[in-house]
Amino acid sequence: MESLADWRRSHYSREVNPDMNGEEILVMGWTHEIRDLGGIIFVLLRDRDGLVQVTAPSKKIDPGLFENLRKLKKESVIAVKGTVQESPKAPGGVELIPTDLRLLNQSQQPLPLDPTEKVRAEIDTRLDSRFLDLRKPSVSAIFKIKSTMLHSVRVFLEKNGYLEVNTPKLVASATEGGTELFPITYFEREAFLGQSPQLYKQTMMSAGFDKVYEIAPIFRAEEHDTLRHLNEVISIDMEASFHSDEDVMDVLEKLVVQAITDVTENCEEELKLLDKDLQIPETPFERIDYDDVIDLVNSKGVALEHGEDLSRAAEKAMGEAMDGYYFITGWPTEIKPFYVMANEETPEKSHAFDLMYKDLEISSGAMRVHQHDVLVEKISSKGLNPESFERYLAAFEYGMPPHAGWGLGAERFNMTLTGLNNIRETVLFPRDRRRLTP
């Protein structure tokens, strides 16, 4: 093992090109593969951006260096100094003729999975050795796309006057109802992990922040065991004063289109690695009323009664009938949370909407109740106790503006960008019913 000392990377693999012929460079990374042909050794060095071939012909390099290259193990960390050589025979038309090598850290053998992907591994094996799994270019591509998407979302919202806020994830009580919460010990009291920033972002409307967003984890203690649920996910949440449901649906579809545009422009390589042909959808997205959803689903032979949430079979039927992104509007008031505003003329219908991608719900939102007395009434009618919402309700007594907002599941959105069907793939270290490590 050798020390890094004064060696510093001069180039990432992706930056090495034939125009640099003759240049002295220094690359650092992992030995992805070693092909020892006897008189010539090829070492594929991998870094965050890709691969570069180090070519060592025995006659042209120092014998000691040649022996050290021969002894390298897969996935060891190395730094290579060398001369860039333009060569039509090399991958990418360029290779590095080494002049010096430092073995910075050795990797044990055998590896718990194969980063070259010659032999595939199951998701469980992959998650157990996630650090190695993430070295695969096709896996890290998912997170480069996620990073690009999140950056795009932030830029879009900032440009549109939204303020990024951070609300507590340690909360005193079950807020919205609906989902189970994770209880935790908070000194001498019981507390919970937050299921949603909903009540806080509404409070920010009363605080006069006008337009806010938050990108943060939410926790759901449901024992679900599916390809599209996790117990910890990232929620992209926004709330805007003096906005209706229609207004924030416009914001949502513009944001989705912007993120897709940015990903197609900046993640060409990553999309190719994932074999995903990402198309920019047209706006406005199709809007379909809940009543029509019932009819459509029933016409497909799937039973669904008015007043029911969509079953999995109903979602699948919708996925077959609809193409890409679409909104479901006009949800029955009774199956939506207490903070959702009912329609003025037809109070059995609400101002709530879901954004779907084929058979996957990726976002839901609504225009909210902003009148204190109506809210108290709705909390009671849901079987909840208004007294436990005292601090939240106070914000509605001193000038709460009309407002609307939504929450977009970052991982589910990412699934639509990458074409993956297992949500676990889109989280570095997923938390599901069984998995709490690594």
Next chain:
RNA sequence: GCCCUGGUGGUGUAGGGGCUAUCAUGCGGGCCUGUCGAGCCCGCGACUCGGGUUCAAUUCCCGGCCAGGGCGCCA
């Protein structure tokens, strides 16, 4: 939580009441100067755990644990 399916070298698999347990990849060693899923030769490495049936269980039965898929819950 329910239903279905499965658990075989490091990884991914074939098989199946008595075998030396299949193949690929990997790993170790050897040969090889243009590999790019390099090639060739030699070698290494495995039946989820507990109980039962049986002369004999990795194989059949029961249970546990774990996993995959579906559903439910949920977003």
